[in-house]
Amino acid sequence: MRDDTSKHRSQKQVEGVGVGTAQVHAAHAEHHELSFVRKYIFSTDHKVIGIQYGITALLFLLFGFTLMMIMRWQLAYPGEPIPLIGALLGPERAPDGVMLPEFYNQLGAMHGTIMVFLGVVPLAVGAFGNYIMPLQIGAVDMAFPKLNMMSYWVYFVGGVTMLVSFFLPGGAANSGWTSYAPLAVIATTGQTAWLLGMVFLITSSLLGSINFITTIIQLRTHGLTFMRLPFFVWAQFVTSFLLLLAFPPLEAAGIMQLMDRLAGTSFFMPSGLVVSGVPLPYTGGGSPLLWQHLFWFLAHPEVYVLILPAMGIVAEIIANNTRKPLWGYKSMVNAAIFLGFMSFIVWAHHMFMTGMGTVISAFFQTTTMIISIPSIIILTAFFLSLWGASIRFTTPMLFALAFLPMFGIGGLTGLPLGLAPPDIHLHDTYYVIGHFHYVVAPGTLMALFAGIYYWYPKVTGRKMNDLLGKIHFWGSFIFLNGVFMPMFIQGLAGVSRRLYDGGAQYAHAQEVLHWNEFISVSAWLLGLAQIPFIINFFWSIKKGKKVEENVWQATTLEWSATTSPPLAHGNFVQIPEVYRGPYEYSVPGAQRDFLPQNERA
Amino acid sequence: MNIPYTSTARPDTGLYNAKVGIWLFLASEVMLFGALFSSYVLLRVGAPSWPHGYEMMNIPLGTVNTIILIGSSVTMVMSWASLMMKQFSKYKLYMGLTILLAVLFLVNKYFEYSAEFHHGRFPRTSTYFAIYYTLTGLHGLHILGGIIVNSYLWGPGSKMWNTDPQRFTNRVEVAGLYWHFVDLVWIFLFPTLYLL
Amino acid sequence: MESVHSDEVKKSVRTYILVFVALMVLTMITVAISTLHLDVAAAVTVALIVATIKGSLVAGFFMHLISERKLIYATLILTAVFFVALMFLPVSTFLNSVAQ
Numbered sequence: 001m002r003d004d005t006s007k008h009r010s011q012k013q014v015e016g017v018g019v020g021t022a023q024v025h026a027a028h029a030e031h032h033e034l035s036f037v038r039k040y041i042f043s044t045d046h047k048v049i050g051i052q053y054g055i056t057a058l059l060f061l062l063f064g065f066t067l068m069m070i071m072r073w074q075l076a077y078p079g080e081p082i083p084l085i086g087a088l089l090g091p092e093r094a095p096d097g098v099m100l101p102e103f104y105n106q107l108g109a110m111h112g113t114i115m116v117f118l119g120v121v122p123l124a125v126g127a128f129g130n131y132i133m134p135l136q137i138g139a140v141d142m143a144f145p146k147l148n149m150m151s152y153w154v155y156f157v158g159g160v161t162m163l164v165s166f167f168l169p170g171g172a173a174n175s176g177w178t179s180y181a182p183l184a185v186i187a188t189t190g191q192t193a194w195l196l197g198m199v200f201l202i203t204s205s206l207l208g209s210i211n212f213i214t215t216i217i218q219l220r221t222h223g224l225t226f227m228r229l230p231f232f233v234w235a236q237f238v239t240s241f242l243l244l245l246a247f248p249p250l251e252a253a254g255i256m257q258l259m260d261r262l263a264g265t266s267f268f269m270p271s272g273l274v275v276s277g278v279p280l281p282y283t284g285g286g287s288p289l290l291w292q293h294l295f296w297f298l299a300h301p302e303v304y305v306l307i308l309p310a311m312g313i314v315a316e317i318i319a320n321n322t323r324k325p326l327w328g329y330k331s332m333v334n335a336a337i338f339l340g341f342m343s344f345i346v347w348a349h350h351m352f353m354t355g356m357g358t359v360i361s362a363f364f365q366t367t368t369m370i371i372s373i374p375s376i377i378i379l380t381a382f383f384l385s386l387w388g389a390s391i392r393f394t395t396p397m398l399f400a401l402a403f404l405p406m407f408g409i410g411g412l413t414g415l416p417l418g419l420a421p422p423d424i425h426l427h428d429t430y431y432v433i434g435h436f437h438y439v440v441a442p443g444t445l446m447a448l449f450a451g452i453y454y455w456y457p458k459v460t461g462r463k464m465n466d467l468l469g470k471i472h473f474w475g476s477f478i479f480l481n482g483v484f485m486p487m488f489i490q491g492l493a494g495v496s497r498r499l500y501d502g503g504a505q506y507a508h509a510q511e512v513l514h515w516n517e518f519i520s521v522s523a524w525l526l527g528l529a530q531i532p533f534i535i536n537f538f539w540s541i542k543k544g545k546k547v548e549e550n551v552w553q554a555t556t557l558e559w560s561a562t563t564s565p566p567l568a569h570g571n572f573v574q575i576p577e578v579y580r581g582p583y584e585y586s587v588p589g590a591q592r593d594f595l596p597q598n599e600r601a
Numbered sequence: 602m603n604i605p606y607t608s609t610a611r612p613d614t615g616l617y618n619a620k621v622g623i624w625l626f627l628a629s630e631v632m633l634f635g636a637l638f639s640s641y642v643l644l645r646v647g648a649p650s651w652p653h654g655y656e657m658m659n660i661p662l663g664t665v666n667t668i669i670l671i672g673s674s675v676t677m678v679m680s681w682a683s684l685m686m687k688q689f690s691k692y693k694l695y696m697g698l699t700i701l702l703a704v705l706f707l708v709n710k711y712f713e714y715s716a717e718f719h720h721g722r723f724p725r726t727s728t729y730f731a732i733y734y735t736l737t738g739l740h741g742l743h744i745l746g747g748i749i750v751n752s753y754l755w756g757p758g759s760k761m762w763n764t765d766p767q768r769f770t771n772r773v774e775v776a777g778l779y780w781h782f783v784d785l786v787w788i789f790l791f792p793t794l795y796l797l
Numbered sequence: 798m799e800s801v802h803s804d805e806v807k808k809s810v811r812t813y814i815l816v817f818v819a820l821m822v823l824t825m826i827t828v829a830i831s832t833l834h835l836d837v838a839a840a841v842t843v844a845l846i847v848a849t850i851k852g853s854l855v856a857g858f859f860m861h862l863i864s865e866r867k868l869i870y871a872t873l874i875l876t877a878v879f880f881v882a883l884m885f886l887p888v889s890t891f892l893n894s895v896a897q
């Protein structure tokens with residue numbers, strides 16, 4: 001077979017003598033005999049694994065969003081029976097269809113956990129990273145394909161553990177996605193399931209990050225130096241380092257919280273705790289703040305894990321649809337690296353209200369202010385990339401463009417939170433919820449949608465329908481703002497987060513309570529706006545317009561060096577060689593307005 | 602399908618894939634044990650009183666275990682060196698010794714824990730014992746993991762020596778790096794928990 | 798992996814034995830010093846210094862870090878920086894706290 005022979009040759013060139021022919025033939029024989037299970041379920045192919053991550057993550061995103069839509073009923077109409085599903089929830093969750101505070105807390109904790117750990121990161125890193133990154137670097141697969149397979153399945157088990165927890169006595173975890181001690185230590189059984197689920201998810205993440213970093217370092221094709229990498233790959237590279245080094249402390253903390261819950265230790269339990277008049281059976285001497293430090297040591301870098309891949313996706317789409325090189329590629333790369341580094345030393349800005357002294361508070365305020373700079377550099381570079389461009393308003397580009405001001409709002413609203421004095425007023429209010437959702441929802445999620453519309457043709461060979469795409473875009477954009485903008489108003493008025501009645505009992509909330517209904521209606525309309533996307537996603541697999549392999553006329557290897565799907569096992573008919581940077585669009589004197597990385601001049 | 606650089610090094614980085622992978626893994630392990638050490642520091646500094654290690658721990662047993670583990674590190678690196686010198690039988694000997702010493706370490710830990718339980722010292726007894734059991738327990742699990750991997754490389758996995766000696770040698774080197782790290786953690790654990 | 802000559806490996810073997818002996822000696826030293834029951838600050842300092850020397854020997858010679866590639870060094874230095882942050886910053890919020 002022609003493609004096998006060229007692979008042999010390039011492998012031999014690349015590895016020197018050492019590839020036994022017998023081995024190679026055996027590998028191919030194995031390949032020809034793969035069963036359905038080995039090909040689609042327990043696959044070691046990064047493309048299959050990427051799709052597995054993608055579908056699973058999208059389902060979790062939908063589920064996590066559904067939990068919120070239910071919560072928003074209680075917030076809009078506190079004490080009213082939930083229509084349709086109220087009766088189905090049962091008396092332990094919603095007697096007579098009216099949501100219990102305990103159930104509200106479960107929904108809140110699981111919404112956050114599912115969206116962050118089961119939805120966004122697996123989609124941004126597990127799906128997009130796995131599928132696209134090896135293609136963009138000209139690799140036949142990840143460095144450790146079997147480890148990759150394990151990554152997905154361990155994530156799957158972690159996800160199932162989280163879902164199953166809803167059916168435990170006392171329901172799912174209900175101490176927030178932040179699981180603060182001592183509350184989480186004395187909480188219902190669902191919290192133990194949360195901790196076990198997190199251990200699985202962290203393990204999955206660890207295996208994945210080792211794979212990503214090794215692959216990017218070791219398997220770049222010939223001519224692909226680091227500064228010729230698409231920004232998407234740089235984003236995944238930095239993200240993987242964040243996952244690698246920031247998750248382990250949370251794993252340690254998770255083990256310690258499990259010990260507190262199951263072995264009666266007092267890692268996080270202070271002395272003398274009394275609950276409902278009964279002293280707790282702990283020897284005490286522990287520190288609730290220890291949990292917070294270890295949790296936020298991960299959770300702060302985690303938010304950069306949420307945003308960096310999104311920036312990577314937006315970079316690809318902007319360059320492609322402006323038909324210009326990205327402005328300030330080198331600055332963007334350096335900014336991403338600096339951002340990753342700084343993200344490890346800002347975490348206690350989540351803890352300004354825990355009684356720390358002015359010196360250490362000043363330290364964290366300073367690092368937090370500094371970390372806004374690389375984000376601004378990247379956002380500015382994106383905006384400047386639009387200057388003088390011939391913008392193609394394709395569906396992915398609409399989402400990518402919208403990302404810019406949305407991330408801007410998210411980032412700017414973070415500034416008062418990063419300074420201790422205003423944080424005194426804003427901490428744990430709806431302002432915080434507005435801030436971080438702007439970055440993740442109108443921000444990252446829109447970028448992820450952009451990525452789906454952009455790379456769908458590479459995965460399926462067909463384009464998604466543009467009309468449905470535009471309806472999805474406008475609906476999402478408008479209603480996302482409808483949901484989160486009023487939260488700043490509520491937060492500035494002092495409405496606390498995690499209140500199951502949306503602040504109804506507080507005098508200071510009365511004037512801004514009416515926004516609850518507005519936000520909820522926006523959320524439900526946002527839900528409706530996803531229907532065209534879901535229909536489009538499945539309908540286009542079989543009925544979408546068939547397109548050629550480089551439909552967007554892009555320069556990066558996943559478009560210019562691969563065939564139309566299904567992509568060859570081994571990805572490339574011929575391993576590409578790279579001659580130039582990733583965004584050589586509109587090169588003066590060139591025949592076409594794009595010069596692929598692997599095209600000889 | 603053949604992934605490049607599984608056996609031979611990539612020219613510009615000078616590394617084969619598994620070596621990059623294992624060092625990345627060890628970096629994450631530094632952060633894992635680091636978090637526990639950090640917790641130890643925070644708990645001890647914040648405590649009104651904290652027992653000295655020499656008041657609570659069996660120092661002779663701990664010292665013996667330290668010697669055993671360091672010894673197993675030597676035998677581990679010798680097993681890799683034997684493969685580099687193409688002496689497979691010596692490899693089997695040294696790797697076998699490594700596994701034996703590791704098992705011995707765990708046996709000692711079993712006696713240690715048993716004695717401590719017998720004296721009513723459980724994780725819930727105090728934060729000192731909580732962090733002691735968690736640190737040594739997690740470390741012990743890592744030893745167990747190492748025993749499993751090394752046993753595989755000694756037994757069924759060693760067949761690879763016949764089909765791809767280079768790749769097998771790399772596997773042993775990589776397993777060795779993990780094993781030395783486990784030893785390294787103990788080198789800090791022992792004084793922290795037993796002597797201070 | 799570049800092929801390594803038999804003699805180089807034999808030299809390494811000698812190094813391994815020497816390192817083993819050094820580690821034994823240092824273990825004895827650290828246990829001996831602990832019997833002096835120094836005050837906490839001094840005890841911690843000495844113990845950490847000895848442990849660091851032992852750890853460096855294991856890392857440098859058994860793990861071959863002394864002749865490793867730049868890439869590995871870079872990863873480890875980065876990790877070391879974050880490790881230091883993790884060790885010192887949380888306890889600093891205790892030492893510099895409002896309730897002093």
